[in-house]
Amino acid sequence: xxxxxxDFLFFGSxxxxxxxxxxxxxxxxxxxxxxxxxxxxxxxxxxxxSVFKIxxxxxxxxxxxxxxxxxPATVCLAVPLYRQLNLLKKHSKAIIAGTLTGVLTTMCxxxxxxxxxxxxxxxxxxxxxKSITTAIAMGISEEMKGFVTITVASIIVTGILxxxxxxxxxxxxxxxxxxxxxxxxxxxxxxxxxxxxxxxGEIEGAMSSLAIATSGLCTVVFASIFANFL
Amino acid sequence: MKHVRQFSIILFISxxxxxxxxxxxxxxxxxxxxxxxxxxxLKTKLIPLVAVEDVSNFLLEIMPMMFxxxxxxxxxxxxxxxxxxxxxxxxxxxxxxxxxxxxxxxTQFFIETDKKKKGTDHESNNR
Numbered sequence: 155x156x157x158x159x160x161d162f163l164f165f166g167s168x169x170x171x172x173x174x175x176x177x178x179x180x181x182x183x184x185x186x187x188x189x190x191x192x193x194x195x196x197x198x199x200x201x202x203x204s205v206f207k208i209x210x211x212x213x214x215x216x217x218x219x220x221x222x223x224x225x226p227a228t229v230c231l232a233v234p235l236y237r238q239l240n241l242l243k244k245h246s247k248a249i250i251a252g253t254l255t256g257v258l259t260t261m262c263x264x265x266x267x268x269x270x271x272x273x274x275x276x277x278x279x280x281x282x283x284k285s286i287t288t289a290i291a292m293g294i295s296e297e298m299k300g301f302v303t304i305t306v307a308s309i310i311v312t313g314i315l316x317x318x319x320x321x322x323x324x325x326x327x328x329x330x331x332x333x334x335x336x337x338x339x340x341x342x343x344x345x346x347x348x349x350x351x352x353x354x355g356e357i358e359g360a361m362s363s364l365a366i367a368t369s370g371l372c373t374v375v376f377a378s379i380f381a382n383f384l
Numbered sequence: 385m386k387h388v389r390q391f392s393i394i395l396f397i398s399x400x401x402x403x404x405x406x407x408x409x410x411x412x413x414x415x416x417x418x419x420x421x422x423x424x425x426l427k428t429k430l431i432p433l434v435a436v437e438d439v440s441n442f443l444l445e446i447m448p449m450m451f452x453x454x455x456x457x458x459x460x461x462x463x464x465x466x467x468x469x470x471x472x473x474x475x476x477x478x479x480x481x482x483x484x485x486x487x488x489x490x491t492q493f494f495i496e497t498d499k500k501k502k503g504t505d506h507e508s509n510n511r
Contacts, residue, residue, distance in 0.1 A: 170452040192448050196455045203459065210460045217453040225398045227447045228415035230440035232422035236433065245495055252491030259486045263479035271471040281475050285483060288454070293411025303461040304472070310455045311476045316484065323481060329488035331495050338488030342480050349448040359444075365487075367416055374411060 159208060166217025173198035190318045192346065228287075228345065231363035234352070238360035245333050252334065253365060256341030257372040260285045261380040268384055276300060278384045282377040284308040287344045290370040294377050309344065316343020317350035336361025341369045390439035393431060397421050 159165055176198060177191030203213055235242070242249065261282060268278040280300035283291035288309050295305035320339050329335055332355055339347040340362030348366060352359030401418030408417075425431035458465075465472060 166453070170449060174449045174452065192451060192455070195449070195452055196458075199452060199456045200459055203456070210457060213456065214453050217456075220450050221453045223443060223446075224450045225401070225413075225415040225418065226394045227443040227450060229394055229397050229401065229418035229422050230436070230443045232419045232426060233433070233437060233440040234444070235419075236423055236426040239427070245491075245498070248491050248494030248498065251494050252487045255490040256483050256487035259483045260479055263482050264475055267471065267475045267478060271474070273468070273471060277468060277471070281472075284476065284479070287413070287416070289413030289415060290411055293413075297411060301464060303464050304468070306454075307458055307461045307465055308472060308476050310451070310458060311472075312480050313451070314455065315477065315480050319481065320484070323484050324488060327485050327489065329485075329492055331492045333495060334488045334492035337491045338484045341487040342484035346448070346451055349451075352444060352447075363419070367419060370416065371412070 159206070159212070163216055166213050166215065167220050169199055169202060169213070170195065170217050170220055173202075187318050187322055190314065192349075193314050193318065196314070228366075231345075231348070231366070234356055234360040235363050238357055241333060241357060242361075242364065248333065249337055249361070249364070249368075252337040253341055253368045253372060256285070256337070256365070257369050257376050260373070261376055265380060265383055273384075275381075275384055279377075279381050280304050281308055282380055283373055284312050285342055285344065286370040286373045287366050290374065294374060298377065298381050310346070313343045313346025316347035320347060320350050321354065332357035333361050337365045340365025344370075387439055390436050393436050394422075394439060394443070397425070 173195035174191055177189070177194030180194055181189045181191055199213070202208075203210065264278070264281045264284065268281065276299060279298040280295060282298070282300075283294040283305060286309070288306060291305055291309055292302055295302045316339060320335075320343070324330070324335050324338065329338055335354065336351050336358040339351040339358065344366050348359060348362040351362035397418045398414065400421055401414035401416075404417040404421075405412065405414040422431070422436075426433060426436075
């Protein structure tokens with residue numbers, strides 16, 4: 155018996171899916187936002203790997219097949235967007251204004267906090283693309299010579315946080331219009347938040363998908379300008 | 385067979401997105417090019433909605449789980465994260481909340497002013 159758990163091709167996917175299912179069950183039982191299925195499943199997988207001393211690379215070797223579907227799934231975000239195309243045209247002005255606000259707010263808050271903590275240039279640019287989809291953000295961070303691993307970490311934490319707080323924030327601040335809710339979630343927390351927006355409703359999901367693309371592209375432009383400020 | 389064809393179309397568009405990504409020197413990922421291509425295809429009716437709808441719904445439903453492996457990867461970046469953990473947490477928490485509020489409020493403000501304007505237009509037309 156020289157077999158290790160890493161030799162099983164389906165180990166990573168099964169561990170991930172079972173953890174996610176446990177997250178869904180927990181969420182059903184305790185209807186609290188903090189029991190976010192994605193957050194729960196990540197914590198369960200992390201705990202499992204630490205307890206059984208399994209390397210992340212071993213896990214990812216068999217779990218990468220789920221991540222493989224991420225590109226086709228992102229392509230499919232076009233479908234709800236297409237179904238809501240009339241709404242997009244009708245509110246194009248509001249959507250553009252909202253997206254620009256989102257991108258500029260990200261940049262300004264990052265700059266402000268970087269000044270408060272006295273971060274250096276390299277640390278500062280690392281956080282500029284934190285609210286957008288990983289693939290675009292990695293490119294920006296690399297280009298500006300930031301720490302790409304930390305950029306990715308902040309994107310993931312942002313996404314999970316965004317999907318946990320979305321409903322509460324929108325309720326407290328009376329953001330009730332489905333288009334506004336969607337643009338807010340997508341601008342603040344990219345594709346991970348969008349999965350939450352999809353749960354809330356079709357319009358919210360479609361607008362959130364739109365915001366992934368628009369705020370991602372705007373960030374390409376604005377990050378290179380803001381990079382000169384510190 | 386229906387699902388095979390739907391899945392093929394979606395993968396084909398993903399592949400086309402990869403090709404564009406390779407040819408265009410911008411930091412735009414293949415998936416975003418794919419999203420734009422798919423939207424264009426649907427809009428021009430080159431791809432009828434029914435030709436991709438079922439498999440799309442399925443992929444979108446299971447999408448959250450696709451982020452698990454990357455997120456678990458945080459385990460590996462812990463070392464580089466530790467020295468700037470506090471600014472990391474403050475930036476991430478604070479800016480995510482503020483951005484969500486500002487974006488939502490501004491979008492909603494524009495939608496409401498638009499509605500009001502149309503409302504008054506309508507009234508004056510009635511008079």
